[in-house]
Amino acid sequence: MRPPGTFPRLFGALLLVAGAGAGCFAGDGGGSRQGSGGPAPGAVPALGRVVPAPASVKPGGTLYTLGAKAAIRVDDSPEVRRIGEYLAGILRPSTGYALPVTPGPGTDGVQLRLRPSERALGEEGYRLESSAGTLAVTAREPAGLFHGVQTLRQLLPAAVERRTLQTGPWTVPGGTITDTPRYAYRGAMLDVARHFFTVDQVKRYIDQLAVYKINTFHLHLTDDQGWRIAVDSWPALVTVGGSTSVGGGPGGHYTKAQYREIVDHAASRYMEVVPEIDLPGHTAAVLASYAELNCDGEARPLYTGVDVGFSSLCVDKPVTYDFVDDVIREIAAITPGRYLHIGGDEADSTSPEDYAAFMAKAQAAVARHGKTVVGWHQIAGSEMAEGSVAQYWGTDGTEPGEREEVAAAVKKGARLILSPADRAYLDMKYDSGTQLGLKWAGLVGVDRSYDWDPSEYLADAGVPADAVLGVEAPLWSETLTTSAQLEWMAFPRLLGVAEKGWSGARSWEEYRVRLAEQGPRLEARGVVYHRSPKVDWPE
Structure with a gap:
């Protein structure tokens, strides 16, 4: 997970930051904010300006407005109804609407539909269609419906995420999103061994990960x-x-x-x-x-x-x-x-x-x-079992022999999860002024965590793109003791790794625009995050 003997003794610094809670942490010129209003209540991002970026976006037609009399219409199955109740639980506090979850067909409100015939959507894909009268999310499997709900919540104004009554209107741009993931494995890791985190803290982190289709x-x-x-x-x-x-x-x-x-x-x-x-x-x-x-x-x-x-x-x-x-x-x-x-x-x-x-x-x-x-990629130094997976945590400077060892295991059938430490490790410092985290893999700003392509990362060692099972963003806890500290180190870098897993290669300049729009949403959900000066966050 990291080279031996590279850690300074951090306990003095740890004591300084352990109680910082939701306050600001030094680093990369930014702090964290909570409770700002974000964009005007009626502001709506363009269709598809979400994270992770959708595979296909076709804007057009009249926007959809969620009204006070709307219902969430679901297929008559326990699992789809549960997804409907999850969506209603997000929308009810901010809108003040009743939003009954109603089994059966209908043409009004939000519709959540499973269609086994939609083979092209696979196990996790979905289609979101927005028009004047109806907003429909269709999927082949329940996981796809759930991911479609995450996109839907990002298309509504950021204030919809707050737990108190807000002012609408609650609108979604018109058009169609058809979306499927690039990789089957899109992971995040939490280290509870170096410092322990309670069940409620872990569940909170899981909820934050789910928004970005981990x-x-x-x-x-x-x-x-x-x-x-x-x-x-x-x-x-x-x-x-x-x-x-x-x-x-x-x-x-x-x-x-x-x-x-x-x-x-x-x-x-x-x-x-x-x-x-x-x-x-x-x-x-x-x-x-x-x-x-x-x-x-x-x-x-x-x-x-x-x-x-x-x-x-x-x-x-x-x-x-x-x-x-x-x-x-x-x-x-x-x-x-x-x-x-x-x-x-x-x-x-x-x-x-x-x-x-x-x-x-x-x-x-x-x-x-x-x-x-x-196993971590050192397992490639032994005879790997059939079907096993090596998790690569090396850096751009990892010894060629080690990379070639991984490539040799791939030739024998091993699959890879990519977690390059100088790209995907969320415990690396943002810059030299960051109080939390470590720097043995280098400084990992928000741009560096995004600006890489998993399909090409080990190509120079002979690893083909189809050997990559997916990506994972580990968060080690040597210097982290509170949920606020976990969040500040994870967000917004986690979003970049999540997009690498779902959407593939995009430009940093395009991504940073969409990332900026996530700031008010993170704040509305009460997530402490790092306001990197490399992103033009809304005031």
């Missing part, structure tokens, strides 16, 4: 500084290993019921959870919890620093593989999604031979319990 939520549950998920067969993992965090602050963990709550909430936003159990390195919390998992049989002290690469499970002990199988079995049993992430990075204390042997057994355990392996 469909995968990678939860980094374990690391040197903390183990955050209960495992019945190894209870000390949370009672000991989960008791602290970076800097020695309080830890925390999720019970299995709480983890299921997160998984269920993500599913309600059409998002698949990918749990990560980082192995065989990044395991200091494990080695402090159970003496027998150390080669010398002596428990290690809890670790609260930020160095990497020093810890490793004892690869030669049979008990190590009992532990691995138990953990993977229990986590797989409460994870309905396809993937289970086993880390695999920065195992500097494990020899290459031991690493390869360990990874073979860990991957076999994942397959045995019905999941597909995901």
